[in-house]
Amino acid sequence: MTATHAAGRKLKDAIFDANQACNEAIKIHGKDKVTNATIGVVLNEDGKLATLNTVEKVFREMEMSELVSYAPISGLPDYLDAVIDLTFADNKPEAYFGAIATAGGTGAIHHAIANYAERGDAVLTSDWRWGTYDIICNETGKRLETFKLFDDALDFNINDFAVKVDALLKKQKSLLVIINSPAHNPTGYALSDDEWDKVIAVLNAQVSSGKKISLLVDIAYIDFAGEKNSTRAFMQKFSNLPEDFFVMISFSMSKSYTFYGQRTGALIGISASEKIIDEFKDVSKYSCRATWSNINRGAQALLVKLNADKDIAAHYEWERSELYHMVQRRADVFVREAKECGLRIVPYKGGFFIAIPAENPAAVCQKLHDDLVFAVPLKLGIRVAACSTSFEKMHGLAEKIYRAMK
Ligand SMILES: Cc1ncc(COP(=O)(O)O)c(C=O)c1O
Structure with a gap:
């Protein structure tokens, strides 16, 4: 019964499948014996979802009417100001800005793809990537093409980036590029200062030759x-930047505020032209109306409250940095042990996930089940969630993966 363009669409969710297999194992062997490295949210060392006390306190003190009322389509103006402050901190570029409230970071990515790539054109991102980019491109009538994130020495592959940008712009007049950095999912990679300069130079050169x-x-x-x-x-x-070089940043409250299911984010536009920012706000607002109308008012109001009170904001930052350090300590164990046992991983610099290149990721993940270890098989390798695997269970994990690969 679907329209032809929707026929056959079905989500393949490797993360969900891996998690389900893990839950079966937990039923048989018990929680303590099983390592669940599949979950993409921060879990405390006791395996429970980590939440932030400051966020909870402010949330619980909010008026019912503030939680359940509609919000303006573009978002609460104070929320949008707070989002811009939090996104840049002390690093505001010399430019005009605009922001629009979206249903999480996913909603922001949706609007960027919907409005800044031509139907039928390719959008470019790296081969190691979050699979949702593909789905949004398909849904909106675009397609995703990729450049190799790493070269053979596992350095950022600026050459392949430049080659792919050039090849696509031989066929199309404009190009949307998506870069997930820092703390890239699934590798934990972050572009260095120098790599950002090179990326911008490649894109600037295209703008100079008349491309958008x-x-x-x-x-x-x-x-x-x-x-x-x-x-x-x-x-x-x-x-x-030149007027034909438009930059967007997708902001999300999901991880930074442990507010995943409250579905609150924003898309920020950055341009040297005020006109381009006005256009950005208009088209984005239109897309909001066409998709979710307006988003969670309570979560927006919470961010405003958290940000407006210096003491609360400072306490929130301290609590969140404790979570960051907890995840980082786990990742450090894995990275160190990987080096010691000779397991080749892609360069991890921070974030929820670590990735191990593999020729047959599904087979390696299957073999790991013998050790009651569950990780996510991706196309290019295996994803290990440092966000949810306890410090204790991180010990020995690299070695188990190394042996499973052998
Ligand atoms: C790379 C990446 N971008 C964006 C998001 C957006 O998440 P949300 O829509 O919950 O803000 C996620 C969530 O998993 C992600 O992994």
């Missing part, structure tokens, strides 16, 4: 990547 470029930076995990201003320093590079 939009760049979407997905920062969903930025607060799990390191110190606030150093992880955001690259944003200053978006100062005074």
Whole structure:
């Protein structure tokens, strides 16, 4: 009964499948014996969902009417101001900004793809990537093409990036590029200062030869990547770009506020032209109306409240940085042990996940079940969730993966 363009669409969810297999094993062997490295949210060392006390306190003190009322389609104005402050911290580029409230970071990515890539055109991102980019492209009549994130030495592959940008712009007049950095999902990679300069130079060269470029930076995990201003320093590079080079940043409350299911995020536009920002706000608002109308008012109001009170904001930041350090300590164990046992991983710099390149990821994950270890098989390798695997269970995990691969 579906329209022809929707026929056959079905989500394949490797994460869900891996998690289900894990839950079966837990039923048989008990929680303590099983390592569940599949879950993409922060779990405490006791395996329970980590939440932030400051966020909970502010949330519970909110008026019912504030929680359940409609919000403006574009979002609460104070929320949008707070989002811009939090996104850039001390790294605001010299430019005009606009922001629009979206249903999580996913909603922001949706709007960027819907409005900044031509129907039938390709959108470019890296081969290691979050699979949802593909789904949004398909749903909106675009297609996703990829460049190799790493070269043979596991360095950022600027050459392949430049080659793919050039090849696509031989066929199309404009291009949307998605870069998920820092704390890339699934590798934990972050572009260095120098790599950002090279990426911007490649895109600038295309703009100089008459092409239109939009760049979407997905920062969903930025607060799990390191110190606030150093992880955001690259944003200053978006100062005074040419008018035909439009930059967007997708902001999400999911990980930074442990507010995953409250579905609150934003898309921020950055341009040297005020006109382009006005256009961005108009088309994005239109897309909001056409998809979810308006988003969770309570979550927006919560962010405003959290951000407005200096003491609360400072306490929130401290609590969140404790979570960041908890995840980082687990990842450090894995990275160190991988080195010791000779397991080759892609360069991890921070964030929820670590990735291990593999020729047959599904077979390796299957073999790991013998050790009651559950990880996610992706196309290019295996994803291990440092966000949800306890410090204790991280010990010995690299070695188990190494043996399973052998
Ligand atoms: C790479 C990446 N970007 C964006 C998101 C957006 O998440 P949300 O829609 O919950 O904000 C996720 C969530 O898993 C992600 O992994």
